[in-house]
Amino acid sequence: MGRRPLCQRRAFCEGQHPAFSTRDRGLVANVSGTGISLVKTGSVGELVLNRPLTHNAISRAMWRKIPALLGEAQSDPNLRSLIVHGGEAAAFSAGANIAELSAMADDPAAAQAFFHDMSIALETLVAFPKPVIARIKGPCIGAGMALAMACDIRIAAKDARFGVTPAKLGLVYPLADTRRLVALIGPARAKDLIFSARLIGADEALRLGLIEHIVGKAELAAFTRNYVHKLGERSAHTQNAMKTMINTLCDHDPVLALQSRDVFVESFSGKDFHEGFAAFAQKRNPDFS
Numbered sequence: 001m002g003r004r005p006l007c008q009r010r011a012f013c014e015g016q017h018p019a020f021s022t023r024d025r026g027l028v029a030n031v032s033g034t035g036i037s038l039v040k041t042g043s044v045g046e047l048v049l050n051r052p053l054t055h056n057a058i059s060r061a062m063w064r065k066i067p068a069l070l071g072e073a074q075s076d077p078n079l080r081s082l083i084v085h086g087g088e089a090a091a092f093s094a095g096a097n098i099a100e101l102s103a104m105a106d107d108p109a110a111a112q113a114f115f116h117d118m119s120i121a122l123e124t125l126v127a128f129p130k131p132v133i134a135r136i137k138g139p140c141i142g143a144g145m146a147l148a149m150a151c152d153i154r155i156a157a158k159d160a161r162f163g164v165t166p167a168k169l170g171l172v173y174p175l176a177d178t179r180r181l182v183a184l185i186g187p188a189r190a191k192d193l194i195f196s197a198r199l200i201g202a203d204e205a206l207r208l209g210l211i212e213h214i215v216g217k218a219e220l221a222a223f224t225r226n227y228v229h230k231l232g233e234r235s236a237h238t239q240n241a242m243k244t245m246i247n248t249l250c251d252h253d254p255v256l257a258l259q260s261r262d263v264f265v266e267s268f269s270g271k272d273f274h275e276g277f278a279a280f281a282q283k284r285n286p287d288f289s
Contacts, residue, residue: 036062038069043080043232044225045073050087055094058143060114066121070128080236081228082128084151085135092136092160093144105273111265119176125150126247129240131231135224136160137217149180152243154210155224156202157217162210163199170272170288183250185209
């Protein structure tokens with residue numbers, strides 16, 4: 001009898017780990033629906049994650065939908081800026097989808113397809129020609145961090161928590177996301193967050209340079225909207241041209257990015273990945289020794 005996929009075990013899909021919750025691991029349970037939409041109000045667009053029951057897990061279907069939504073936003077000549085946020089959920093995004101990640105165990109083709117869709121979505125967001133603002137409350141972990149870092153500016157509520165957590169599961173963070181993290185906070189601090197997989201609060205995130213503004217949770221939406229309205233009073237030509245210039249300065253080597261994909265895919269067949277998920281299913285700390 002073959003080994004059952006990890007996601008078929010009820011304890012894995014729904015159980016809470018004694019050391020940290022599913023949100024702290026950058027993982028949440030699976031639900032149906034794409035859970036992401038574009039809302040346009042005047043000159044402001046909003047890319048809204050809407051999976052509150054899963055703390056805005058980012059599924060492959062959501063990654064695949066993002067480029068089309070951004071294309072729709074870009075085609076609107078009246079739109080001056082874009083806000084990315086978690087809607088009514090308590091989290092910006094608690095991370096990736098448990099069922100999808102577990103299904104990639106020992107399946108390089110599935111892992112490669114997931115990597116492709118996620119990468120295309122994030123690179124499309126980075127290349128969006130107008131200012132993109134991440135409005136963050138609650139957990140912003142793993143894939144949620146990747147989404148936030150692909151934005152131009154990050155505004156966070158005081159209750160926000162941030163983490164890059166692949167070391168809790170024996171996985172590898174993609175090169176492009178790691179590059180953006182290093183660009184924001186520097187190599188040593190990036191290593192600290194990745195090696196330890198620790199979560200940090202908004203105050204520390206501001207001090208490190210991971211976010212640009214911190215406000216009270218009740219003021220977050222109004223502060224962000226006021227911020228983008230002020231951007232709308234400035235030269236769109238300057239903003240768009242300078243965004244392209246700065247992104248060019250921070251650009252990465254596509255060959256290295258391709259090599260990173262291979263490392264990302266291979267990690268799903270590694271013993272650390274199996275131990276990390278087994279520990280999660282059994283509600284214990286992983287043993288990577």
